[in-house]
Structure formats: structure tokens, C-alpha cells
Amino acid sequence: MAVERCYYEVLGVERTANGEEIKRSYRRLAMKWHPDRNPGDAKAETEFKACAEAYEVLSDPERRARYDQFGHAGLRQTPAHDFSRMQVDDIFSMFADIFGDAAGGRGRRTRARGFDLETSVAISLEEALTGREVEVSFRRRDVCGTCSGTGAKPGTQPLRCPTCGGQGQVAQTGLGGMFRMVTTCPNCRGRGSVVAEACGECRGQGRVQKSRTLSVKIPAGIQDGQVFRIAGEGEPPPPEVSANGTGPRGDLHVVIRVEEHDRFERDGDDLITAQTVPFADAALGARISIDGIDGTQMLELPAGTQHGEQFRIRGAGMPNLRTPSRRGDLVVHVLVEVPRKLNDRQRELLRELASTDGGSIDEGRSGRAPAQAAASGKASGGRKRGKSKDKGVWEKIKDTIVGE
């Protein structure tokens, strides 16, 4: 999905702008970024599409209100036209009411295929692990069942458009007859017919918003932001082309959102987690259990494990989308935990440790810091491992911590 930009900024209008101001600004910007006027300029096309997306939301009072209150998140569950994957011609024909002749003839609605839609569905990381079938609910403009898409009140018939004589197009001459241009009939908007008495259900539009729910099978290993295309689940062809909606429908694009997890971060097929480990375990080495995404994993910590060290548990990550039998790794960041409180026995043992090793454990509070330990710390200048007498102290420290 494209970066979410503020719709008001995209259109260069105040948040208080009225519908007419928004329309005017959109029209101006769409002309400015018109791909025909900016050939080969990818930025212009991106801007052009961003403006269409912003206009579609801000020109609809209901969606604008939701956007004002909740931002982009408020629009997640409502499908929008998928402008980023749409042809420029289609965008012009969609907003033909605004562009009219300014589109330079591009606004002619001659396209038989319906428009694409986009919606999103959120799943948990666990669901991405196993894959699952989800219900995707969305709304789309569909053929009005009351009038079968004609827009005419049942029992009445649409009349041939008097402006274009049923052609759906009118010819205009410009610059004193210098050229002749064929454009969409402004009276019937290209339909060729006008409704004498409008259908009450769709108010003469021939299309109404309908809810639809589909079952989508999401494969294991899906990544956040990946898009499913479901062919033929978009809008039917526009009423100007096919009143009853027969003909190829657009597609539905379902953007998968994988929710953030409180214990795992994802890096491709790998999962990253952090595990706190008592300092005695880190020093002595230990076999520790890690909560994996699908069960407990055992990890052998070597003696002398440092804070921040990483260990990989092979095959305990996410399945690969293409080859689900192959899984990524679980990467464990070890956080060595130093006890915040010590009892007398532990303090005594640590002092003993400090006196035997290079450790300089400052016992400022009691004021009985062993001078010997500080001295030996400077002298040895580093840690010594593997000495049997050191090990004995560590083991005792571990016992006291485990015993609590």
C-alpha cells in the first residue's frame, strides 16, 4: 500500500473546505498532474492517482467524517477504488462529471470492464503461521435490484436522450470551427437514455451500495502488506456501458495486514524475540526454555553468554510462503538480568566472587567494600573463566537465586 498521506494536504485544501472547494482543487491538480501533460513522469502519475484517492474520500460526506475522526485507520474496512493500480483513462471516466470536456475526450465511458476495488483484512501472526480461511466483508456499487440497473422506476421506461438522440456522445466545434470534438453527452452522461421517473431505490443511478462477504484462503507464511487479487469481485461495468451490469467485473484486491505481536518481531521468515536470563545462568551456561510461536523451544546457552548475544533456533520461525515446509529461524536476543535486590547470603557470595575474580562489585551502601576485591580487579584486568574456585561461587549464587 502506498504511504498514507493526509488527504487535505494532497488536495491542498483546508480541513474546513466545502465540497465545491474540494472539487475545484481536485480538478486543478488532476489537470496539472495529467499524465498526458507530463509524459514519462512517474511522479506526476503518482500525484494524479493520489489526488483521485483523496478526492474520492473527501467528496463523500460519510467517508470524510470518518476520515476526519479516525484518519486513514477509519477507512480500513471500507473498500476504496484501487487507484494505484488503475489506468489513467479509467480515473477520468470515473470522475467524468468533474472533468467533462477538460479530459480532452478521455472521459468517454467506453470501457466495458468494471472498476477494481481494494479492501484490507487483518490477521494475527499466529494465523499467518498456519494460514487460514478468513471472511472478507466489503461494500461495492452494484446493480440495483429494483430497476435492474436502468434507473427507471419499475413500470416506466427510460426515454431516449433528447440531447444526443441516444448516441451518448455529442460533437462540439471549437475555435470557430477549427476543430470538432466528440465528447460524452452532458445530459445523459453517455447513457443515451434519460430516466423519466427515477427508481426510488437507487434514485435513478441504476447502482446501489451492496455488502458482500467472501471467504478467502490465506496461505501460511503471508507477509504484512501482501495483496490478493480476486478476479471478478470488483464493480460491474458502469451503467453507461451496461445498464444491467453484464460484462466483465473489475477485481477485488485484498491487502493482508499482519498484526504486530507482543513477543515476536518478524524479519522475512525469521522471528526475533528477547529472553531475559539470570546472570548466573549466563555465566555458567544453562538449558533454557523459550516460548516459541508454536510451542516451547529449548536453547542451550553456553557458559559466558553475554548480554545482547543472539542465538538461532533453526526452523522455529515462519513458514516460507512459496515452500511452506521450509521455516525461518527463531532469533533469540539474550538479555542478562542482574538482580535488583540481593539478600545477605547473595551479597556475601558476590563479594566472595569479587574477591576471587576480576569483578569489581561496589558495595557503596554498606560501606564495607572489600578493598582486596577492588585491588585484584585492577590487577587482573579482565575476567578469568574456568577456574574451579570461581565456578563454585557462581554455582552457589545460582542456587540462591533459583531458591527464591
Ligand SMILES: [Zn+2]
Ligand atoms: Zn434502481
Ligand SMILES: [Zn+2]
Ligand atoms: Zn444524451
